[in-house]
Amino acid sequence: MPAVPLPAGFVAHTGHAGLRPDGDDIAVFLSTRPCTSAGLFTRSRFSGPSVTLSRPRAVSGAARAVVVIAKNANVATGPQGFRDAEEVTALVARAVGIPVEEILIASTGVIGRPYPMDLLRAHLAGLPRARFDADAQQVARAMMTTDTVSKTAVQRAGPARVVGVAKGVGMIEPDMATMLAFVLTDAAADPATLAKLWERAVSDTFNCLSIDTDTSTSDTAVVLANGAAGPVSEAALAVALREVCLDLTLQLARDGEGATKLLTVTVRAAADEGQARRVAKAVVNSPLVKTAVHGADPNWGRVAMAIGKCQDDRDIDPERVVIRFGDLETYPDRPDEKGLASLAEIMAADHVEIEIELRTGSAESTVYGCDLSADYVRINADYTT
Amino acid sequence: MPAVPLPAGFVAHTGHAGLRPDGDDIAVFLSTRPCTSAGLFTRSRFSGPSVTLSRPRAVSGAARAVVVIAKNANVATGPQGFRDAEEVTALVARAVGIPVEEILIASTGVIGRPYPMDLLRAHLAGLPRARFDADAQQVARAMMTTDTVSKTAVQRAGPARVVGVAKGVGMIEPDMATMLAFVLTDAAADPATLAKLWERAVSDTFNCLSIDTDTSTSDTAVVLANGAAGPVSEAALAVALREVCLDLTLQLARDGEGATKLLTVTVRAAADEGQARRVAKAVVNSPLVKTAVHGADPNWGRVAMAIGKCQDDRDIDPERVVIRFGDLETYPDRPDEKGLASLAEIMAADHVEIEIELRTGSAESTVYGCDLSADYVRINADYTT
Numbered sequence: 073m074p075a076v077p078l079p080a081g082f083v084a085h086t087g088h089a090g091l092r093p094d095g096d097d098i099a100v101f102l103s104t105r106p107c108t109s110a111g112l113f114t115r116s117r118f119s120g121p122s123v124t125l126s127r128p129r130a131v132s133g134a135a136r137a138v139v140v141i142a143k144n145a146n147v148a149t150g151p152q153g154f155r156d157a158e159e160v161t162a163l164v165a166r167a168v169g170i171p172v173e174e175i176l177i178a179s180t181g182v183i184g185r186p187y188p189m190d191l192l193r194a195h196l197a198g199l200p201r202a203r204f205d206a207d208a209q210q211v212a213r214a215m216m217t218t219d220t221v222s223k224t225a226v227q228r229a230g231p232a233r234v235v236g237v238a239k240g241v242g243m244i245e246p247d248m249a250t251m252l253a254f255v256l257t258d259a260a261a262d263p264a265t266l267a268k269l270w271e272r273a274v275s276d277t278f279n280c281l282s283i284d285t286d287t288s289t290s291d292t293a294v295v296l297a298n299g300a301a302g303p304v305s306e307a308a309l310a311v312a313l314r315e316v317c318l319d320l321t322l323q324l325a326r327d328g329e330g331a332t333k334l335l336t337v338t339v340r341a342a343a344d345e346g347q348a349r350r351v352a353k354a355v356v357n358s359p360l361v362k363t364a365v366h367g368a369d370p371n372w373g374r375v376a377m378a379i380g381k382c383q384d385d386r387d388i389d390p391e392r393v394v395i396r397f398g399d400l401e402t403y404p405d406r407p408d409e410k411g412l413a414s415l416a417e418i419m420a421a422d423h424v425e426i427e428i429e430l431r432t433g434s435a436e437s438t439v440y441g442c443d444l445s446a447d448y449v450r451i452n453a454d455y456t457t
Numbered sequence: 458m459p460a461v462p463l464p465a466g467f468v469a470h471t472g473h474a475g476l477r478p479d480g481d482d483i484a485v486f487l488s489t490r491p492c493t494s495a496g497l498f499t500r501s502r503f504s505g506p507s508v509t510l511s512r513p514r515a516v517s518g519a520a521r522a523v524v525v526i527a528k529n530a531n532v533a534t535g536p537q538g539f540r541d542a543e544e545v546t547a548l549v550a551r552a553v554g555i556p557v558e559e560i561l562i563a564s565t566g567v568i569g570r571p572y573p574m575d576l577l578r579a580h581l582a583g584l585p586r587a588r589f590d591a592d593a594q595q596v597a598r599a600m601m602t603t604d605t606v607s608k609t610a611v612q613r614a615g616p617a618r619v620v621g622v623a624k625g626v627g628m629i630e631p632d633m634a635t636m637l638a639f640v641l642t643d644a645a646a647d648p649a650t651l652a653k654l655w656e657r658a659v660s661d662t663f664n665c666l667s668i669d670t671d672t673s674t675s676d677t678a679v680v681l682a683n684g685a686a687g688p689v690s691e692a693a694l695a696v697a698l699r700e701v702c703l704d705l706t707l708q709l710a711r712d713g714e715g716a717t718k719l720l721t722v723t724v725r726a727a728a729d730e731g732q733a734r735r736v737a738k739a740v741v742n743s744p745l746v747k748t749a750v751h752g753a754d755p756n757w758g759r760v761a762m763a764i765g766k767c768q769d770d771r772d773i774d775p776e777r778v779v780i781r782f783g784d785l786e787t788y789p790d791r792p793d794e795k796g797l798a799s800l801a802e803i804m805a806a807d808h809v810e811i812e813i814e815l816r817t818g819s820a821e822s823t824v825y826g827c828d829l830s831a832d833y834v835r836i837n838a839d840y841t842t
Contacts, residue, residue, distance in 0.1 A: 287766045
């Protein structure tokens with residue numbers, strides 16, 4: 073993997089604290105100058121101390137450092153879990169000389185186990201002497217749990233760079249944000265503008281991703297902008313943020329647990345964006361659609377079934393709906409034997425695109441997912457054992 | 458399988474029309490005397506002609522015969538599909554000498570393929586001379602698609618018998634009814650009472666079942682009461698109907714596609730029944746909970762995650778929630794290493810019971826499902842090919 077340099081004014085440390093047998097499992101990255109921040113977090117009723125602690129700090133608009141811990145979610149760990157998270161950010165604050173309120177924490181892995189605090193304390197004791205020379209690729213790698221590849225994305229916005237890292241391949245149907253995604257930029261942006269651009273970028277990228285309908289307790293999406301590259305047009309920054317988020321979203325979908333294919337579902341001519349997304353999500357989340365895509369089984373009728381699940385959308389009329397796989401219409405113009413053979417070929421590709429026209433209006437939405445394989449079951453049937 | 462006689466005044470025919478290579482694939486059953494009926498059907502926006510045609514006939518309260526066709530859903534088949542369904546019920550009407558408005562049709566299997574009308578016409582031409590000597594077991598068998606066992610249930614209500622048959626192992630999260638369920642009784646009940654008792658019985662049995670979150674286009678649950686056994690107390694009939702529906706629901710859950718275990722989730726001390734069912738469904742439908750149950754992986758934290766998905770239930774407080782597997786509390790009293798070993802044993806049983814106390818009120822609900830196995834993927838990755 074080629075190195076992915078951080079934007080100007082950002083540095084990162086990655087290291088092995090011992091949460092996994094081998095490889096980096098802790099990352100700390102920060103802006104060497106004051107910066108602005110925006111963050112979106114899981115709405116889970118069981119969100120953990122990382123989210124509870126980081127949310128107000130990110131939303132304040134002045135966060136400038138993040139510590140990420142892999143293999144342990146520190147969720148459902150009671151009051152001790154909250155004290156542990158506070159201690160970790162305090163140890164990082166002391167080591168890097170930044171006020172603790174400017175330090176965020178993110179953590180994913182097994183739910184319900186306390187942090188191994190002895191290991192974390194021992195590692196963080198060495199942080200003041202540690203080298204902060206990691207690039208974005210190393211940070212992305214240190215964050216991984218069941219991910220099989222690290223995910224980074226880079227865009228330019230005028231003179232500034234926008235660099236994103238993300239992780240997460242299971243327990244993924246983000247509602248406010250995704251598993252873990254961090255975007256760093258040396259563009260300058262005031263907190264209100266940054267919050268607005270971030271919400272817009274996340275809304276139709278990470279929030280349109282579903283690997284398995286299971287919303288994580290730890291979803292966190294944070295952007296830090298330190299202005300080292302000077303002012304940037306809002307439009308250019310908006311485009312760059314969206315492109316970085318979309319790039320990471322596609323990488324997350326392709327690396328879904330056990331996934332062999334990327335599945336995208338676009339709903340057009342919908343009454344409004346809510347309807348478009350509801351129908352698209354019903355299709356991308358249907359285990360029967362996902363298994364058919366996995367097996368390249370030309371069983372297009374399951375898409376009709378999944379659309380039908382949107383029972384409260386009384387304006388959806390089967391006599392007006394059109395369903396396509398790539399360029400091939402499968403409903404109402406049903407494929408014959410030869411058409412089914414073409415459909416099987418389309419479904420055997422490593423990216424399957426389903427397009428639906430509802431003809432209830434003019435809104436549209438695209439969602440991102442993957443197929444469902446026996447490997448997903450295998451990975452998750454013995455995750456902790 | 459021992460024979461399961463129909464209630465007095467009901468007869469049935471099963472036969473092989475050729476929709477599957479071997480075995481019965483069509484069933485016709487009817488009351489030999491006038492009877493009352495009640496029916497509940499899928500709310501899918503893509504429901505097929507069987508549902509469209511049967512709904513008003515069942516709801517009229519006077520239906521007395523049903524024709525069931527296996528291996529073809531006759532859904533998403535356009536106007537021709539509707540004409541075909543009408544023709545099938547007309548041919549049955551002529552053969553058995555009952556008005557066509559009293560004949561229901563139900564059909565499950567592949568979506569998007571027209572009926573093989575030549576085969577159906579040929580078989581129904583022989584119906585006037587066919588023997589109507591099938592029992593409930595044979596009817597249940599003729600209805601099966603990917604089911605591995607036939608499902609019947611019997612109860613007494615005073616002098617009357619209540620006999621139910623059902624099928625369906627995939628595309629199962631019924632909203633108004635289940636895949637296909639028919640209950641016959643020789644009790645007497647006026648249509649209004651029957652409709653009321655039926656809705657109550659279905660509500661916390663079939664409507665609390667989810668195998669894979671995919672709501673079928675063909676869900677149909679019909680009860681026929683012909684009064685051959687005379688009047689029965691409403692209370693006795695209500696209990697018998699509920700017990701038959703619950704019995705069939707448990708059989709459907711255990712036979713879920715690829716399932717190796719029955720999974721039941723009970724939520725107690727909830728604010729209202731809606732909340733109890735919402736939380737229970739979130740848990741029973743979570744692919745991560747289902748795969749953990751499959752692998753007997755004592756990863757109880759996934760239940761906390763699934764409860765957390767009910768993001769709009771702002772009154773759910775993780776500090777008040779209790780989670781148990783069988784008798785073993787896993788939250789907030791987290792099991793130690795020895796406890797996790799006991800949990801793995803509990804999860805290795807062929808029936809895993811999860812109990813959740815929300816402590817937001819006093820309502821409760823139980824839902825029924827199964828584990829998620831690699832076989833589910835295998836069965837559905839090449840269903841049509």
